[in-house]
Amino acid sequence: MAQEGSVGTPGTGRYVRFLDTTLRDGEQTPGVALKPEDKLVIALKLQELGVDSIEAGFPIVSDGEFRAVKMIAREVTDSEVIVLARARREDIGRAIDADVKAVHTFIATSEIHMKYKLRMSGDEVIEAAVDAVEYAKAHGLTVEFSAEDATRSRPEFLVKVFQSVVDAGADRLDIADTVGVMWPSKMAWLVRYVRSNVRGNYILSVHCHDDFGMAVANSVAAVEAGAEQVHGTINGVGERAGNAALEEVAAAVKFLLGFETRIRFEKIKEASDLVSKLFGIPVPPNKAIVGINAFSHESGIHVHGIINNPLTYEPISPELVGMRRRIVVGKHSGKHAVEHILRSMGIEPTRDVVDAVLARVKELGDMGVRITENDLRLIINEVINGKSSA
Template identity: 75%
Template sequence: MTPGGTGVRYVRFLDTTLRDGEQTPGVALKPEEKLLIAMKLEDLGVDSIEAGYPAVSEGEFKAVRMISREVTDSEVIVLSRSVRHDIDRAIDADVKAVHLFIATSDIHMKYKLRMNREQVIESAVSAVEYAKSHGLTVEFSAEDATRSDLEFLVKVFQSVVDAGADRLDIADTVGVMWPSRMAQLIKLIKGRVRGNYLLSVHCHDDFGMAVANSVAAVEAGADQVHGTINGVGERAGNAALEEVASAVRFLLGYRTRIRFERIKDVSEAVSKLFNIPVPPNKAIVGANAFSHESGIHVHGILSNPLTYEPIDPSMVGMNRRIVLGKHSGRHSVEYALKMLGIEPNDEVVSRVLRRIKELGDSGVNITWEDFKRIALTEIKGEVSEDSRN
């Protein structure tokens, strides 16, 4: 059941830009910068903000505590290993929710944890019980879940649910899933792990499928998705929250708390503070996401935008852009001339279009200022010819 009492499925979003996103190589945010992003995420409407990992440093602890005291409309959650020291730091940072994790794949248990399966379960259960005894909401992640033995994964999840975990998270830590396999895993966990919990996914983009895997998980029954703004994160990054949320809302038709018109503003803030430009062809928030050059496309867009746009760009805080270049047609030029306040006639349109195509064939990227100069030059040329006649 969704907030408001309707029967349409509601999907939660946990944003981890400030934790997993900040683990992007070369990125280090000041506490004040993390707070600024957190406030924008709260305004965006994410359900949970993973503010950081307070046990990692004093600066991180300070940032988490600042965020937990300022953010009131989103849950503030922090990362913690399944050890008491980390949980105590979370408690000291004034948060009400903790994201516990421990690896469950054989390769992680053998080479990283140096623990056997029984020890892993014991640590996970002990951590969950300890966190719950301090009144914390607990989300439990099985790190490298997607490379774990499925029977063991089910056993771990069932054990932590029995210990009181509120949410479970399937972490595709090295991005090895694909959509159909992710859907199967979601159904398996929901079918075999009994209890009152929400099921989440945390997808990495090592094979370029983090968004697709997240959407497939939701369609298969997952209740929550972890994501980062612009898909920032370690290695190839995480699932881009703005892409998953848009797909969940506009394609699957499920409900969320996301205020989609705020997406572009948050994307720009993260890009600036992380010093990572948004690729122009990036879905939803890229400069070219709602840009059109092809003459056939522009003709369609000007007749009905839905011919070549899946949604109105204003729905995600974006603007439609008509680009002029060698692929342009007469409709593009007519539209651009009208934007300049010039009523186009066939001769001027032909002159301007011919010049644009010549420049485009020469490899010139035509800006709006270039177009104005071309248009005025060709109009003057037509006037001069008329005067001679």
């Protein structure tokens, strides 16, 4: 149910799946390489977070990748473990050897990919896609089929491919915005177009990249238009500009659209911190949902509102996503922030003390000094002990 103060529609009862590809597409971030043991640690955290599917890797690419996938398939029991495979029998065979029960097979469907990368005709692409799906289903696997570069494909050809693989037994279809060229209204249109033109019993998914900074918006628009699953990565890690940030999409789906998920939102910050540490990629301070500034307030007007009612300047409670509220002081602060901090330290905020602390804070701020919590405590101690009155 959407939180009070949000714009969601509570009680819809609609469920949205999340496939996390941090360990596959996320690991394709330039300069990142995880040991199998690190991948297992992240997979177990993703299971704890409650994602429906964990894309554990691409087992044919290396022996280490194969070992990691097999280890994850053995240890993870509460989330589906799925792996990537090209539309080739040898790739799917390697997935079967890794003991997974689900495979994410793909082939490109855009003219530019078919001509310059695959060097295949449209009929050959359909034949390969169908053969891969049939082979995987014959071995008892759940099959998700992705049309790589779907968003630059001719829509008529895309639905022809999708219909062919659904007829062959595919359980899920994925619209891949491989180079991030979609925008929300166009993504919504494409989702509706596929839904209207591909018959059968399947789950429709989207996989969005962030080349134009719209991966999250495109994913949310897709869900609103009828997509039932979203691919994402923790912190939005991934190739080039990254993937849709799973924590942002999930929060929007839950708290704005009011749809149901399996995500344990209070675990989001833990997952973000773990991925940041093992990937060696710091989380930007202004990152939505999990950045240190996401629930931090300095402006005097904002702090006054937050103290009276947090929903005045926060869309959701930070505790919902494992975060905490921070009142920060700086040149934009007002008396309410200083009073709040003094009370949190057990100090009665008299007018003289508040004025003196605030004056010193603003003086330092105008000098370009960033005031840390330790700096503030020193200023407060100086004022109270009579060592400074400015």
